Amino acid sequence: MMLLLHMSQTLDAISLNELVEISAISNDAIAPKLSEMGLTKGQKIKAIFKAPFGDPIAYEINGNVISMRKEEGMQVEVQMA
Amino acid sequence: MKIALFGNPNTGKSSVFNMLTGLRQQVGNFPGVTVDKKQGSIKTPNEKHELIDFPGTYSFFARSLDEQVVKEVLNDSTHPDYPDAIIYVADAANLERNLLFFSQLYDLGFPIVLVLNMWDRAQQKGLQINLELLQQSFPDAQIVTTNARVSIGKTRILTALDALEKKERAPFLAFDRQQLQSDQEQTLNTNQRLEKIRALGLVQQRNTPAPNKSTRLDQILTHRIYGYLIFSLILLTIFQFIFSFASIPMDFIDGQFVRLSDWCSHVLPEGVLTRLIAQGLIPGIGGVLVFVPQIAILFFFIALLEESGYLSRVVFIMDRLMRPFGLNGKSVVPLLSSVACAIPGIMSARTITDWKERLITIFVAPFMSCSARIPVYTLLISVVIPKTYIGGILSLQGLVLFGLYLLGILFALGTALVLQFLVKNRTSGYHVMELPDYKNPRMSNVGYTVFEKVKVFVTDAGKIIVAISILLWALATYGPSSRTAALKDLHQTQAFKNANETQKQELDNSLLLSQSYIGHFGKWMEPAIAPLGYDWKIGVALLSSFAAREVFVGSLATIYAVGEDSDGQKRLVHKLKEEKNEYGKPTYSLATGASLLVFYVFAMQCMATLAVVKRETQTWKWPLIQLLFMGVVAYLSAFVVFQILV
Numbered sequence: 001m002m003l004l005l006h007m008s009q010t011l012d013a014i015s016l017n018e019l020v021e022i023s024a025i026s027n028d029a030i031a032p033k034l035s036e037m038g039l040t041k042g043q044k045i046k047a048i049f050k051a052p053f054g055d056p057i058a059y060e061i062n063g064n065v066i067s068m069r070k071e072e073g074m075q076v077e078v079q080m081a
Numbered sequence: 082m083k084i085a086l087f088g089n090p091n092t093g094k095s096s097v098f099n100m101l102t103g104l105r106q107q108v109g110n111f112p113g114v115t116v117d118k119k120q121g122s123i124k125t126p127n128e129k130h131e132l133i134d135f136p137g138t139y140s141f142f143a144r145s146l147d148e149q150v151v152k153e154v155l156n157d158s159t160h161p162d163y164p165d166a167i168i169y170v171a172d173a174a175n176l177e178r179n180l181l182f183f184s185q186l187y188d189l190g191f192p193i194v195l196v197l198n199m200w201d202r203a204q205q206k207g208l209q210i211n212l213e214l215l216q217q218s219f220p221d222a223q224i225v226t227t228n229a230r231v232s233i234g235k236t237r238i239l240t241a242l243d244a245l246e247k248k249e250r251a252p253f254l255a256f257d258r259q260q261l262q263s264d265q266e267q268t269l270n271t272n273q274r275l276e277k278i279r280a281l282g283l284v285q286q287r288n289t290p291a292p293n294k295s296t297r298l299d300q301i302l303t304h305r306i307y308g309y310l311i312f313s314l315i316l317l318t319i320f321q322f323i324f325s326f327a328s329i330p331m332d333f334i335d336g337q338f339v340r341l342s343d344w345c346s347h348v349l350p351e352g353v354l355t356r357l358i359a360q361g362l363i364p365g366i367g368g369v370l371v372f373v374p375q376i377a378i379l380f381f382f383i384a385l386l387e388e389s390g391y392l393s394r395v396v397f398i399m400d401r402l403m404r405p406f407g408l409n410g411k412s413v414v415p416l417l418s419s420v421a422c423a424i425p426g427i428m429s430a431r432t433i434t435d436w437k438e439r440l441i442t443i444f445v446a447p448f449m450s451c452s453a454r455i456p457v458y459t460l461l462i463s464v465v466i467p468k469t470y471i472g473g474i475l476s477l478q479g480l481v482l483f484g485l486y487l488l489g490i491l492f493a494l495g496t497a498l499v500l501q502f503l504v505k506n507r508t509s510g511y512h513v514m515e516l517p518d519y520k521n522p523r524m525s526n527v528g529y530t531v532f533e534k535v536k537v538f539v540t541d542a543g544k545i546i547v548a549i550s551i552l553l554w555a556l557a558t559y560g561p562s563s564r565t566a567a568l569k570d571l572h573q574t575q576a577f578k579n580a581n582e583t584q585k586q587e588l589d590n591s592l593l594l595s596q597s598y599i600g601h602f603g604k605w606m607e608p609a610i611a612p613l614g615y616d617w618k619i620g621v622a623l624l625s626s627f628a629a630r631e632v633f634v635g636s637l638a639t640i641y642a643v644g645e646d647s648d649g650q651k652r653l654v655h656k657l658k659e660e661k662n663e664y665g666k667p668t669y670s671l672a673t674g675a676s677l678l679v680f681y682v683f684a685m686q687c688m689a690t691l692a693v694v695k696r697e698t699q700t701w702k703w704p705l706i707q708l709l710f711m712g713v714v715a716y717l718s719a720f721v722v723f724q725i726l727v
Contacts, residue, residue: 052305
């Protein structure tokens with residue numbers, strides 16, 4: 001369990017082209033928006049490129065490219081796929 | 082029947098709308114909000130229907146202003162736009178997520194046509210969609226496939242509409258909208274829906290897809306050096322077009338209206354009505370149409386950028402830079418366009434979906450120094466700023482001009498910074514945004530956008546502009562009856578008798594303006610503008626230039642009885658330099674000149690901007706606040722500048 005916790009990261013911190021799986025989305029006001037855009041638990045997601053100041057970041061999920069600010073990515077917990 | 086067009090953003094929904102309605106479409110607003118409503122008529126084999134295009138949304142649960150409209154209309158069966166049936170446009174290459182909103186609408190019980198658009202792109206991506214299974218999952222929906230970008234599928238949609246029938250149906254997933262109030266419940270329902278849709282297994286990946294070309298392009302277009310470089314080049318091109326090339330058709334329109342006005346004065350019988358038409362109405366309409374080239378050109382480019390998918394990359398690379406000011410990445414285009422003219426700039430703020438960011442952009446845009454300020458700046462600079470060179474190279478006059486532009490930009494950003502704490506947000510600001518694949522822009526969609534924007538400006542803002550310009554014309558042309566006596570006195574003077582015909586006309590015009598209602602008003606308000614270093618003549622020029630800033634130059638030329646031709650400009654500069662106040666000091670001292678320059682940087686001296694802000698915010702509240710705010714800032718800063726320099 002400790003190991004799992006240790007391995008979990010949030011979406012804003014993953015490195016480019018690393019495929020991860022969404023494990024949880026925090027109960028923030030942004031949560032409904034994220035789910036509408038297809039970000040739900042169990043979905044695979046990958047950061048593909050970043051804006052010039054490292055924020056926002058573009059992710060690929062289900063063949064779509066979605067851009068998110070770091071503060072929004074922080075609401076999404078991921079683990080190694 | 083009333084038919085609503087729904088769908089996620091970037092699904093080619095507007096292509097479907099344009100394909101179905103052609104030119105039989107008009108733009109309005111949904112009641113009470115600033116969300117565009119496009120409407121058109123369509124004819125199925127059996128019937129004629131009315132089609133309403135709703136803003137692209139991802140879900141029934143509303144967050145942005147656009148989404149609010151969708152929810153409000155769907156929740157109120159007495160709403161004038163409540164649909165009898167729905168056409169839902171889905172991106173076939175992105176089916177599962179697109180089915181979320183569709184399934185919600187399906188469960189609300191509307192007769193519905195599901196249009197799987199961009200069918201070719203789904204094929205290219207190697208996606209195989211099980212249509213039979215899709216039909217089984219939503220048995221009461223009519224399902225068609227289209228390729229609206231190349232106008233394929235129109236008859237299929239129309240035939241499917243005729244086949245719709247209203248009947249009770251079993252929901253795809255229980256959807257009691259009264260119960261789904263909280264964020265958590267909504268998210269839960271959304272997640273269940275998406276899970277159920279994905280579990281259907283509608284889409285199979287046939288072969289490994291080719292590497293995404295868009296992502297490769299994005300490596301360059303969002304690059305920290307090339308990305309900004311390319312964006313700057315694009316902006317520079319747009320700017321070049323609206324700043325320089327637009328002046329060709331603008332001068333033409335201007336010239337034609339002057340000729341039309343002259344022609345009317347000659348042909349129609351002399352009288353009040355003729356003067357109203359020739360000098361009030363025709364120049365007023367000309368004053369509206371003169372903006373058309375800039376609006377058309379700017380929206381041509383914006384539509385091109387939006388259609389191609391590039392505009393969302395602009396937001397992506399500019400977000401971090403604009404965020405501290407409460408502005409959107411998309412604010413860059415409206416703000417920079419405002420350096421040419423705030424009218425198209427403010428109209429282009431429509432591309433910003435967040436209401437607060439859009440409002441702030443609209444509010445600060447007129448602080449950017451537009452091209453109408455240039456004649457005012459150059460006149461005043463050549464009168465009060467000496468033609469010296471700093472260190473032998475840097476022109477002082479040029480430096481002052483640069484400073485004025487900078488002042489406007491800095492103040493616009495500063496105001497935005499403050500406003501983000503003052504403007505209440507109707508919805509929470511977020512930036513979770515789709516970056517659609519790059520596409521070749523569809524030129525007919527670009528054409529529709531240009532046509533629609535020009536039409537909206539001419540019909541909506543045009544009315545206000547014509548009305549105000551006729552009012553200003555009347556105030557400057559008519560005056561109390563004492564004018565006739567003053568004119569007689571003038572004609573008795575030796576100076577008048579010695580003058581030639583042109584000079585006589587100029588002296589007459591000067592007297593008539595100073596004795597007009599505006600002239601009297603200028604004298605009456607002299608005490609109020611004296612602390613800024615202005616006399617009543619400047620007051621008159623300020624008042625009449627509310628029509629448009631460049632009128633300031635023409636008004637001064639009339640007051641000082643010099644012609645308006647290129648030679649007149651030199652004579653005007655000379656005259657202003659010679660002009661003495663009651664103490665025998667120059668009226669146009671450095672202090673007064675600088676005070677006026679600063680005044681023109683800040684003041685909302687443009688009725689057309691006011692009219693456009695009214696149209697874009699759908700209320701008089703914002704243009705009036707803006708007028709007041711800009712006026713107060715202009716007055717106070719002109720006061721400070723004058724008092725320091727005098």
